[in-house]
Amino acid sequence: YDGSDMWLRYPPVEDPGLRDRYRESATSIVVENAGQNPVHRHTRNLRMEPGAREKLVATSLEAARDELDRGLDGLLDRDVPVTERPGEPVPDGAVVVGTPGSSPLVRESVPAADLAGVGEEGYVVRSVTRGEGGYTVVAGNTEVGALYGTYAFLRLVQTRKPVTDLDISESPKIRNRHLNNWETVRLYAGNNADGTGGLNGENGSVFNFAATGPSAGRNLPVVLDRYIVVARALASTGINGITVNLVNADNVYLTDAYIEQEAALADALRPYGVTIALSINYTAPTDPRFAPDTLTEAQLDPYGDAFRGWWNRRARTIQQAVPDFTGFTVKANSEGQPGPQDFGYDHGDGANGIGAALEPLGMTVYWRTFVYDADVDSDRLKRAYLEFGPIDDEVQEDGSEGRVAENVFLQTKNGPLDFQAREPVHPMFGRMENTNQALELQITQEYTGQNTMLAYLGPMWQEVLRTDTYATDEDGGLLEHRRVGDIVDGTAQGHPDTAIVGVANLGNAANLTGHHFSQANLYAFGRMAWDWTQDSGRLADDWVRMTWSNEGPVADTVVRMMTGSWEALAGYQTPLGIGHQFAADVHYDPYPSQWFVRDDWSPVYYNRADSAGLGYDRSPTGSNLAAQYFPVLRERYSDIRTTPEDLLMWFHHVPWGHRMESGRTFWEELVGRYQTGVQYVTWMREAWDSLEPSIGARRFAEVREKLAAHEADARNWRDTCVDYWREFSGRPMPVDQGPASASVVVNGQEHGGFDLSEDSYTIPVPAGAS
Numbered sequence: 038y039d040g041s042d043m044w045l046r047y048p049p050v051e052d053p054g055l056r057d058r059y060r061e062s063a064t065s066i067v068v069e070n071a072g073q074n075p076v077h078r079h080t081r082n083l084r085m086e087p088g089a090r091e092k093l094v095a096t097s098l099e100a101a102r103d104e105l106d107r108g109l110d111g112l113l114d115r116d117v118p119v120t121e122r123p124g125e126p127v128p129d130g131a132v133v134v135g136t137p138g139s140s141p142l143v144r145e146s147v148p149a150a151d152l153a154g155v156g157e158e159g160y161v162v163r164s165v166t167r168g169e170g171g172y173t174v175v176a177g178n179t180e181v182g183a184l185y186g187t188y189a190f191l192r193l194v195q196t197r198k199p200v201t202d203l204d205i206s207e208s209p210k211i212r213n214r215h216l217n218n219w220e221t222v223r224l225y226a227g228n229n230a231d232g233t234g235g236l237n238g239e240n241g242s243v244f245n246f247a248a249t250g251p252s253a254g255r256n257l258p259v260v261l262d263r264y265i266v267v268a269r270a271l272a273s274t275g276i277n278g279i280t281v282n283l284v285n286a287d288n289v290y291l292t293d294a295y296i297e298q299e300a301a302l303a304d305a306l307r308p309y310g311v312t313i314a315l316s317i318n319y320t321a322p323t324d325p326r327f328a329p330d331t332l333t334e335a336q337l338d339p340y341g342d343a344f345r346g347w348w349n350r351r352a353r354t355i356q357q358a359v360p361d362f363t364g365f366t367v368k369a370n371s372e373g374q375p376g377p378q379d380f381g382y383d384h385g386d387g388a389n390g391i392g393a394a395l396e397p398l399g400m401t402v403y404w405r406t407f408v409y410d411a412d413v414d415s416d417r418l419k420r421a422y423l424e425f426g427p428i429d430d431e432v433q434e435d436g437s438e439g440r441v442a443e444n445v446f447l448q449t450k451n452g453p454l455d456f457q458a459r460e461p462v463h464p465m466f467g468r469m470e471n472t473n474q475a476l477e478l479q480i481t482q483e484y485t486g487q488n489t490m491l492a493y494l495g496p497m498w499q500e501v502l503r504t505d506t507y508a509t510d511e512d513g514g515l516l517e518h519r520r521v522g523d524i525v526d527g528t529a530q531g532h533p534d535t536a537i538v539g540v541a542n543l544g545n546a547a548n549l550t551g552h553h554f555s556q557a558n559l560y561a562f563g564r565m566a567w568d569w570t571q572d573s574g575r576l577a578d579d580w581v582r583m584t585w586s587n588e589g590p591v592a593d594t595v596v597r598m599m600t601g602s603w604e605a606l607a608g609y610q611t612p613l614g615i616g617h618q619f620a621a622d623v624h625y626d627p628y629p630s631q632w633f634v635r636d637d638w639s640p641v642y643y644n645r646a647d648s649a650g651l652g653y654d655r656s657p658t659g660s661n662l663a664a665q666y667f668p669v670l671r672e673r674y675s676d677i678r679t680t681p682e683d684l685l686m687w688f689h690h691v692p693w694g695h696r697m698e699s700g701r702t703f704w705e706e707l708v709g710r711y712q713t714g715v716q717y718v719t720w721m722r723e724a725w726d727s728l729e730p731s732i733g734a735r736r737f738a739e740v741r742e743k744l745a746a747h748e749a750d751a752r753n754w755r756d757t758c759v760d761y762w763r764e765f766s767g768r769p770m771p772v773d774q775g776p777a778s779a780s781v782v783v784n785g786q787e788h789g790g791f792d793l794s795e796d797s798y799t800i801p802v803p804a805g806a807s
């Protein structure tokens with residue numbers, strides 16, 4: 038098995054007793070009126086793999102029915118009959134799926150008031166008892182809700198949980214659970230000039246648009262079978278939207294030839310509740326490809342009819358082909374992309390100009406806040422708030438505060454730099470009281486080991502989402518709900534619309550993500566987008582059971598590997614808050630001594646290594662990024678004694694002899710972090726080896742090979758960085774402190790399983806050094 042069904046493979050339940058019990062609880066599948074509301078129109082345009090056409094479904098209920106059929110047949114290892122009309126009474130053990138509108142049975146079985154509570158996308162999964170027997174109902178107010186419920190029911194069997202006496206009600210905390218697909222990121226390791234290889238796993242993007250050449254816009258639909266796997270995987274976690282092209286956008290995606298193909302893709306995804314959006318360029322209206330409908334640069338006034346009219350026409354054209362088209366993702370005045378500032382306007386003007394064009398069409402703008410420019414302030418990390426804060430504070434003519442329109446999200450990365458393994462949270466969360474804010478997380482492991490390192494990012498996102506911003510109200514009183522998740526889901530400040538965005542990692546590798554374990558990051562993102570309060574360890578456990586094994590000790594070992602893997606990565610990449618030490622052109626290997634073409638892309642700019650210490654002073658004696666946070670965090674980060682040690686060098690130039698909580702010096706602690714990070718990887722590799730008898734040969738070997746490379750590369754991080762820091766610290770290499778210091782703490786829980794005393798802190802000294 039090659040991993041190509043992701044976590045939706047459905048191998049048989051091994052334990053015969055348990056399988057029999059499940060068989061009693063799932064004797065037949067009942068989906069009334071499944072084909073009533075066809076939702077696709079363009080799929081006839083698709084060129085399909087042989088056999089793919091019959092897998093296409095037209096409605097979400099058909100998708101639910103087919104998933105249940107496939108899932109239960111596999112898990113229960115028998116043919117579970119599917120019926121539209123069960124007859125009276127419903128057979129014992131039936132699984133009934135539907136909405137009150139589609140299914141009289143659902144109407145009868147679930148009181149309207151119970152369903153009302155779960156909203157448009159939620160579901161109820163309930164056991165209905167009747168004398169000795171009974172059946173299970175999976176109900177949503179909408180077909181998509183019922184589909185989500187179906188996946189939840191299947192997950193119970195996949196993870197070997199009971200399916201009797203069920204009474205589950207679920208609804209998403211965040212409305213837009215969205216992906217950004219960076220279909221080509223040519224910069225990074227393994228990316229070939231022809232668009233193959235790269236960040237998203239081997240062989241380019243999952244959607245395979247051709248950007249140039251005679252087949253431009255024409256080869257999208259060939260691999261439809263894979264799209265349906267993706268659609269199912271997304272729906273199974275509750276992801277409901279995807280921007281299909283890279284944020285450094287190519288205008289070709291707005292051309293008619295592409296729109297036709299995007300429509301076909303949207304039709305294939307729609308039954309699974311996934312809508313599409315596009316990344317756009319602010320200056321697309323001037324592109325001659327749209328002639329005769331093109332504007333001059335002088336017409337790019339975001340308040341002008343020409344600009345707004347152009348975007349409205351383009352969006353309307355898309356909407357004709359894709360009726361539920363979501364809107365646009367915009368990267369403007371960022372890393373060389375054009376934007377309103379090139380024409381004398383600010384981000385608020387630009388975002389609102391496009392927002393106004395889309396508003397009559399019911400569409401949304403995701404305007405990214407990833408902006409920085411060496412000219413504005415010496416510290417790149419302060420730039421976003423400096424630019425967007427005043428727009429949020431601005432008092433409008435009607436007396437209201439904040440200029441950004443209601444149908445615009447400001448989309449902000451979790452941290453103020455750029456997706457490092459650990460960053461403080463972005464100071465803008467909570468400070469944009471009058472603006473809809475979307476949180477952007479990077480699922481694809483650009484800076485977290487790409488597709489070589491095993492890094493489960495669930496714990497990082499959990500840390501981010503649970504971080505207390507100490508946000509205050511207008512009078513300076515602490516808000517009751519003020520964690521990042523509370524702000525993103527709208528409860529903190531009552532934002533009308535809510536969104537969370539993940540930069541996705543789907544490629545054309547057989548297993549779609551390159552590293553088998555990278556699938557877990559997509560999975561965890563989707564589940565956390567639905568409910569950010571979920572525990573990342575629990576989600577890992579679900580994924581492992583669905584993907585690898587339900588054998589207790591095997592599952593436990595794999596979960597344990599995963600839960601500490603991010604902290605280990607942070608240990609050898611960003612220990613104690615030293616960020617951006619990557620070789621600037623690949624974002625994989627370390628290169629702490631590098632000066633690159635721009636200061637703020639250079640590791641030395643971030644590490645500030647000298648004989649006094651290490652780290653970037655962002656306290657009041659330095660750039661004072663700390664001042665951008667609410668008072669409690671401002672004070673905490675301003676003082677080296679109160680800054681959390683994991684974030685120390687984000688805010689301070691730390692003296693080599695600084696005394697740490699452990700009693701060790703900063704230098705000793707730093708080396709220790711590198712070392713424990715590497716040791717965890719060694720432990721993971723050994724733990725994986727012990728699982729050989731329980732894992733299929735192909736996937737076992739593929740992961741084993743990745744872990745070997747991972748270990749070598751983690752050692753390289755440790756050795757390269759420590760050797761370099763040592764030149765400045767002038768201190769001797771610390772010696773092993775023994776097992777007591779060997780644990781890796783993840784979200785307050787200790788992980789480990791390795792013994793530090795087996796290895797010492799001794800790091801190879803480079804030739805020529807004394």
Ligand code: BDP
Pocket residue numbers: 222224284285368372407455456483
């Ligand atoms: C950085 C990537 C760059 C992206 C940028 C962004 O290196 O390719 O375009 O993020 O988010 O991490 O726009």
